[in-house]
Amino acid sequence: xxxxxxxxxxxxxxxxxxxxxxxxxxxxxxxxxxxxxxxxxxxxxxxxxxxxxxxxxxxxxxxxxxxxxxxxxxxxxxxxxxxxxxxxxxxxxxxxxxxxxxxxxxxxxxxxxxxxxxxxxxxxxxxxxxxxxxxxxxxxxxxxxxxxxxxxxxxxxxxxxxxxxxxxxxxxxxxxxxxxxxxxxxxxxxxxxxxxxxxxxxxxxxxxxxxxxxxxxxxxxxxxxxxxxxxxxxxxxxxxxxxxxxxxxxxxxxxxxxxxxxxxxxxxxxxxxxxxxxxxxxxxxxxxxxxxxxxxxxxxxxxxxxxxxxxxxxxxxxxxxxxxxxxxxxxxxxxxxxxxxxxxxxxxxxxxxxxxxxxxxxxxxxxxx
Amino acid sequence: xxxxxxxxxxxxxxxxxxxxxxxxxxxxxxxxxxxxxxxxxxxxxxxxxxxxxxxxxxxxxxxxxxxxxxxxxxxxxxxxxxxxxxxxxxxxxxxxxxxxxxxxxxxxxxxxxxxxxxxxxxxxxxxxxxxxxxxxxxxxxxxxxxxxxxxxxxxxxxxxxxxxxxxxxxxxxxxxxxxxxxxxxxxxxxxxxxxxxxxxxxxxxxxxxxxxxxxxxxxxxxxxxxxxxxxxxxxxxxxxxxxxxxxxxxxxxxxxxxxxxxxxxxxxxxxxxxxxxxxxxxxxxxxxxxxxxxxxxxxxxxxxxxxx
Numbered sequence: 001x002x003x004x005x006x007x008x009x010x011x012x013x014x015x016x017x018x019x020x021x022x023x024x025x026x027x028x029x030x031x032x033x034x035x036x037x038x039x040x041x042x043x044x045x046x047x048x049x050x051x052x053x054x055x056x057x058x059x060x061x062x063x064x065x066x067x068x069x070x071x072x073x074x075x076x077x078x079x080x081x082x083x084x085x086x087x088x089x090x091x092x093x094x095x096x097x098x099x100x101x102x103x104x105x106x107x108x109x110x111x112x113x114x115x116x117x118x119x120x121x122x123x124x125x126x127x128x129x130x131x132x133x134x135x136x137x138x139x140x141x142x143x144x145x146x147x148x149x150x151x152x153x154x155x156x157x158x159x160x161x162x163x164x165x166x167x168x169x170x171x172x173x174x175x176x177x178x179x180x181x182x183x184x185x186x187x188x189x190x191x192x193x194x195x196x197x198x199x200x201x202x203x204x205x206x207x208x209x210x211x212x213x214x215x216x217x218x219x220x221x222x223x224x225x226x227x228x229x230x231x232x233x234x235x236x237x238x239x240x241x242x243x244x245x246x247x248x249x250x251x252x253x254x255x256x257x258x259x260x261x262x263x264x265x266x267x268x269x270x271x272x273x274x275x276x277x278x279x280x281x282x283x284x285x286x287x288x289x290x291x292x293x294x295x296x297x298x299x300x301x302x303x304x305x306x307x308x309x310x311x312x313x314x315x316x317x318x319x320x321x322x323x324x325x326x327x328x329x330x331x332x333x334x335x336x337x338x339x340x341x342x343x344x345x346x347x348x349x350x351x352x353x354x355x356x357x358x359x360x361x362x363x364x365x366x367x368x369x
Numbered sequence: 370x371x372x373x374x375x376x377x378x379x380x381x382x383x384x385x386x387x388x389x390x391x392x393x394x395x396x397x398x399x400x401x402x403x404x405x406x407x408x409x410x411x412x413x414x415x416x417x418x419x420x421x422x423x424x425x426x427x428x429x430x431x432x433x434x435x436x437x438x439x440x441x442x443x444x445x446x447x448x449x450x451x452x453x454x455x456x457x458x459x460x461x462x463x464x465x466x467x468x469x470x471x472x473x474x475x476x477x478x479x480x481x482x483x484x485x486x487x488x489x490x491x492x493x494x495x496x497x498x499x500x501x502x503x504x505x506x507x508x509x510x511x512x513x514x515x516x517x518x519x520x521x522x523x524x525x526x527x528x529x530x531x532x533x534x535x536x537x538x539x540x541x542x543x544x545x546x547x548x549x550x551x552x553x554x555x556x557x558x559x560x561x562x563x564x565x566x567x568x569x570x571x572x573x574x575x576x577x578x579x580x581x582x583x584x585x586x587x588x589x590x591x592x593x594x595x596x597x598x599x600x601x602x603x604x605x606x607x608x609x610x611x612x613x614x615x616x617x618x619x620x621x622x623x624x625x626x627x628x629x630x631x632x633x634x635x636x637x638x639x640x641x642x643x644x645x646x647x648x649x650x651x652x653x654x655x656x657x658x659x660x661x662x663x664x665x666x667x668x669x670x671x672x673x674x675x676x677x
Contacts, residue, residue, distance in 0.1 A: 043481075043591045045488045073591075196633040199645050202592035206645070208585060209387055209627045213634035216379045216386075216508040231586045234491075238587075239511060253491060367638035 417476015447575020
């Protein structure tokens with residue numbers, strides 16, 4: 001296998017760049033295994049976004065010849081560049097996973113240009129032809145899983161009011177809100193989704209207040225897009241509402257209230273990436289996938305989910321698995337009455353237009369600004 | 370579950386409910402800091418104490434199964450942090466504000482370090498007392514599910530007010546805060562008074578932290594406090610070192626925190642960042658209104674390093 005040889009060369013180069021010649025001997029000896037660096041924006045056991053990535057990293061640790069280094073709570077600033085450089089220069093990392101959205105531009109791009117022989121795999125960014133070839137962006141179409149959650153939620157709600165605790169109105173979040181709502185309206189055309197933005201990725205008190213306010217408004221099924229769904233799940237369950245999870249399976253937190261959830265499946269993707277590199281295959285710079293590609297998955301249904309809901313959700317899931325289902329299929333109007341996807345236009349999952357989403361569909365109560 | 374929604378009535382109700390739910394940590398930290406500052410010292414480290422309290426309460430509750438033991442552990446942790454602050458500050462030429470900042474960083478860092486394995490498990494929570502039994506509106510019932518700690522905090526405020534005014538201990542603390550020389554002339558050790566005052570302040574702040582992790586929002590994670598401790602320290606200045614005003618200020622801050630989400634839930638969606646900033650705008654406004662260049666802050670203990 002020539003992977004080791006490549007990584008040794010990278011190490012030498014990285015070291016030379018910093019003129020740390022004296023330590024070269026030690027590094028050369030250590031280069032027999034490949035070091036993969038993971039960088040998280042928050043705590044890696046947050047029952048949410050970062051934990052999902054850390055589970056993926058844990059899956060890599062089981063592979064022979066792979067060493068994983070991790071750093072958590074790295075802010076989306078220059079700090080991530082320092083972390084990347086130290087992972088490269090001190091730990092000898094040759095493959096890096098900076099996992100937070102805001103790392104990509106300019107930090108990851110800058111580092112990819114500086115270390116052209118190393119591989120950078122960024123989660124969530126939008127790689128374009130102008131970006132360095134050794135950088136890549138991967139992401140999952142988790143809106144497919146949110147759509148399934150929405151169908152289950154639409155069948156389960158009694159009040160017809162769903163709630164969504166969201167962090168910030170960025171395209172990925174809006175896409176989840178919209179997919180959840182479209183799914184719910186498939187089951188119950190009168191269903192509405194009330195959205196509350198908390199303003200940041202981790203604001204436990206705000207999230208708890210948002211949860212309570214939504215339930216006070218008559219909402220009886222909640223979901224969220226924040227880094228740690230634990231607060232929402234536990235507080236909603238305590239008030240007797242049902243929940244759909246996000247990022248990872250939160251059913252242990254509220255077994256009676258948990259309907260289903262949209263989960264990442266990084267523990268399937270990351271080993272795949274590493275095997276592709278080892279086999280000498282190129283990872284596409286722009287890597288996307290949904291349920292079919294096993295990048296996202298749906299939590300097992302909770303006991304409260306009716307047989308009817310299970311069947312409807314499973315039917316759509318089967319269509320996703322065979323790759324012939326479109327969520328954003330025209331005509332779709334936004335919640336101000338403007339047509340955003342014209343009749344006859346199908347925006348398939350790969351459509352880059354969807355990654356620029358700046359509207360909330362009809363049925364969502366809330367505004368993007 | 371409620372089928373009937375209350376429409377716009379949700380907003381005042383949420384602010385009222387939020388005042389009760391969110392205010393407790395503010396209340397405990399500000400009352401604790403009130404005692405400490407009245408004795409002539411500022412403990413800025415209460416943010417760290419709050420986070421340490423939250424973590425240790427959650428950990429002890431998880432390990433022992435008893436949330437009340439967790440509350441006690443949080444109080445003791447807080448008192449130890451208070452003792453550390455007072456101990457360092459009793460050395461000559463030590464600045465209490467600098468020590469406070471150091472302890473704030475130490476407390477949060479230590480809590481994150483020790484609290485790593487506690488993020489996933491679910492610990493036993495504090496129970497709530499249902500004061501809403503008379504109402505058949507579920508929203509009102511939910512808002513009136515009140516934790517005992519809140520009631521204790523509300524009871525401590527007038528008690529403290531009375532104690533400062535009429536008891537020997539209150540007088541001693543005030544003397545140490547107003548004039549260390551006078552306290553010394555009376556034959557009391559200023560350092561000892563301040564040590565005790567800081568420990569009691571830390572004890573209360575620790576309990577405030579236990580409310581965060583064991584009742585509302587009710588779990589341990591690293592974003593839990595998000596600056597509530599430091600806000601509460603500022604509240605004391607804002608409340609002019611008066612325990613009763615601390616109570617009202619804490620309630621106002623709690624209510625203001627609920628305003629942003631509540632307005633969004635009834636469909637007032639524009640400018641939610643502004644509503645989220647409401648507590649801080651409130652602080653600035655009151656500070657500006659009550660400030661005067663012609664006199665120093667009324668009620669400020671004369672020995673405080675910021676007034677001296």
